[in-house]
Amino acid sequence: MTKKSIGLVLHSLVKPSNILTTSLASSLHTTTIYDHINRASTLSNKIPTPNLYFYTKMIAGYTQNYQLFDALKLFDKMPVKDIVAWNLMIKGCFDCGNLGMGLKLFNEMPERSVVSWTTTMNGLFKFGKVEEAESLFSGMPIRDVAAWNSMIYGYFGHGRVHDAVRLFERMPERNVISWTSMISGLDQHQRSDDALSVFRKMVALGIETTSSTYSSVLTACARLQALKSGVQVHAKIVKFGYLYDVYITASxxxxxxxxxxxxxxxxxxxxxxxxxxxxxxxxxxxxxLNDKHEDALSVFQDMVRTGIIPNQSTFTSALNSCCEIEAADMGKIIHGTSVKVGLDVDVFVGNTLITFYCGCGNISEGIHILRGIKERNIVSWNSIIVGCAQHGCGRWALAFFCQMLRSVVTPDDITFTGLLSACSHSGLLEKGRHFFEYLDQCKYIEVKMEHYACMVDILSRGGKLKEAVGLVKSMPMKANISIWLSILNGCRMHSNLEVAENVAGNIFEIDPRCTGAYVCLSNIYALDGRWSEVARIRGEMKRKGSMKQPGCSWVTQKGVRHTFVSGDKSHPLREKIYEKLDWLREKLKAVGYVPHGNLALHDVEDEQKEVILSQHSERLAICFALITSPVGSSTITVMKNLRVCSDCHSAMKLIAKIVEREIVLRDSSRFHHFRDGFCSCGDYW
Structure with missing residues (x-):
């Protein structure tokens, strides 16, 4: 409707002789629909005798702008209140988050329509008052199909799938919304097969379908990967002319x-x-979804170039693709775009940005994003707690947990997984015990395998190996290989061969070819100088066909990933890389670095061991980054698929000091931030 036609409609609703009222009415309504509520309020004060329509329009404008106090004040001033005004005011209370006032008005209504009951029932569902909504529904003097549909929708919204199905079967009358709600609700609760059965029954009964119905059915087909059914639905969409509906296209x-x-x-x-x-x-x-993340990011760029403004889901999907391929530069560009359209403070985009920056090694920026989010939810707090855990910032994780509690956000199972992981990576043994004991006694959170795995890791890293074995044996579920490997890694850290051999035996009972167990046990023998046992382990691995995963490291520059393996000489810049490696070796010697020869894990001469250690993949990656970036430029970020050895860890601290740059290394365990001769992990990883 144009501004002119709006003015004409309003003209017919007021007294023709009142020219002032008529002209102001047009301005009032126009400004209200464009959310200029303050301007509309000023104009309404100049109307001598506002009618019922004006009051309801102003109340709607106030509640849409969450100005509930002004809406209630105006409602009280109304000389005559019809049932439409009452219903509008009740809905406005619920929309503005005031359940108590909405219920009070409902109880005070001189007469109620089915809309009044349904609106109040929807309000109760919105605030999680399912039993109260049921009671209200039972007490309705008249129930139309919309009331039944609202009840079904409310049940699905609160996970009461059985109740929704039962109510649907009892319905005296159903319309297309009833059927579509069932299809959508069942699919959303992982009952997509049942959703398609409902659709087939709907078609058999000759119920007329809508674009929303087909969109819901396609979503169910997508979840089931039901290609044949989906293609048949596609044909029906073409037949009935829904092909050009944007939501159908998207589905x-x-x-x-x-x-x-x-x-x-x-x-x-x-x-x-x-x-x-x-x-x-x-x-x-x-x-x-198809792991074609470069193509996904190209779509994002094309979209922006076309002039389409991205929404929350666009930014979330694009940033997730950046996380998957560690495209830090592209992620920063997408972040900049979100700032331009004002969505960087949106909770969904903000949560994804936290995950992106933490995953790319920039925990400080992740924290900065959290502080900018207007309304943080449980995902916001979990994302930063898990991010702090990844970076070994255990005390930061605890501090954010305290802020979360002060914000009256209830922690969930993911929160405690993050907290226990943070304690593990920061050596906070007693804090970890405290959280695990609380979790074990908590009635509303189920203790899962992930929680046991974290606690076992905390005990193992802390040298409490026998206690860790005891915890595994007391678990209500059977331990997986990952949990046993945590204890085996603790045995390596604390040179406990006796426990290591027993733990390895448990692992080989589950998987006789477990490479990780063979490698870790071999490393423990090598650290003890028992080379004959190392040879035996390697021979056993060879006989069983268990191959050690080769270590590799990579650096991403300008969207291109450069990957290196130990002793790699295949890179086009290999000569310059090894020149820089030799230069670093001399610089390291000058500052007193001594290679950890026992970590070469080969029974060879010391000089050979030094060469083997110096050519580990992460050092080659750092040398590449040094020769391809200007002196004094930004942080060097290296990713590695395996755990960094303690010799490379010692060398990295000194290299960061020599080149005067921060080096961020993410290994299979966590992030390490090397700066000025120190590492953020405090040599505990």
Whole structure:
């Protein structure tokens, strides 16, 4: 409707003789629909005799802008209140977060319509008052199909799937919304097969379908990867003319992407003459689901170039792709775009930014993002706590946990996994015990395998190896290999061969070819100088076909990943890399560095051991970064697939001091930040 037609509608609702009221009415309504509520309020004060329509419009404007006090004040001033005004005011209370006032008004209503009851029932569901909503529904004098639909929707929204199904079966009358709600609700609760059964029954009964129905059905087909059913639905969509609905297009793209058919997803996208942000985001997310993250980021760039403004889901999917391929530079560009459109403070985008920066080695920026989020939720706090754990900032994690509690956010199982992991990486043994004991006694959180794994790791790293074995034996579930490997790694750290051999035996009972156990046990023997045992272990590995995973490290520059393995001489810049390696070796000797020869894990001469250690993959990656970036430039970030050895760890601290740059190394255990001769882990990892 145009501004002119709005003015004409309002003109017909006021007294023709009141020219002042008529002209102001047009301005009032126009400003209200454009959310200029303050301007509208000023204009309304100049209207001599406002009618019922004006009051309801102003109340709607106030509540839409969360100005509940002003809405209630105006409602009290109304000389006559019809049932529409009452219903609007009750809904406004619920929308503004005031359940008590909404219920009070409902109880005070002189007469109620079915809309009044349904609105109040929806309000109760919004605030999690499921039993109260049930009671209200039972007490309704008249129930129309909309009331039944709202009840079903509310049940699904609170995980009461059985109750929703039972109520649907009892419905005296159903419409297309009833059927679509069932399909969508069942699918959202991992009952996609049942959702498709409901759709087939709906079609058999001749119920007319809508675009929303087909969108929900396609979502269920996508979840099940039910290609045949989805293709049949696609044919019906073409037949009934829904193909150009943007949500149908988006659902089709997602469906084919889930079925690993990105060519078909692209075809659907290209056949759409006008695409909006929802369709673009579906294509981007489809590429991400198929691990084609470079293509996903290309879609994001094309989208922005086309002039489409990304939404929350777009930024979340694009940043997740950046996390997967460690595209830090592209992630920063996407972050900049989110700032331009004002979504950097949005909780969903902000949470993803926290995960992105923490995953790319920049914990400080992750913390900065958290502080900028307007309304933090449980995911916000969990993301930063887990991020601190990854970076070994245990005390920071505890500090954020305290802030979380002060914000009246209830911790969940992920929170405690993050806290226990933070204690493990920071050597906070007693704190870890405290959290685990609290969790074990907590009634609303189930203690999971992840929690036991973290506690076992805390005990193992802290040298409490026998206690760790005892905890594993007391677990209500069977321990997996990962938990036993944590104890074996603790045996390596504390040179406890006796426990190591027993633990290795438990691992080989589960998996006789477990490479990690063979390698860790071999390392323990080598550290003890028992080379005959090392040879025996290696021979056993060879006989059983258990191959050690080769260590590799990589640096990403300008979107290109440069990967290195130990002693690698395949890189185009190998001559300059090894020149820099020799230069570093001399500099390290000058500052008193002595190689840890026993860590070469080969029975060879000391000079050979020094060469082997100096050519570990992470050192080659650092040399590459040094020769390809200006002196004094930004932080060097290196990723490694295995745990960094203690010799390289010692060398990294000195290299960071020699080149006067921070070096961030992420190994299989955690992030290490090397600066000025020190590491953030405090030599505990």
């Amino acid at each position: 089709l793209i997602t469906f084919y992407a889930n079925c690993k058919l990105m060519e078909e997803s692209c075809q659907v996208f290209n056949e759409k003459p006008l695409v909006n942000v929802v369709v673009w985001t579906s294509l981007l997310t489809g590429y991400s």
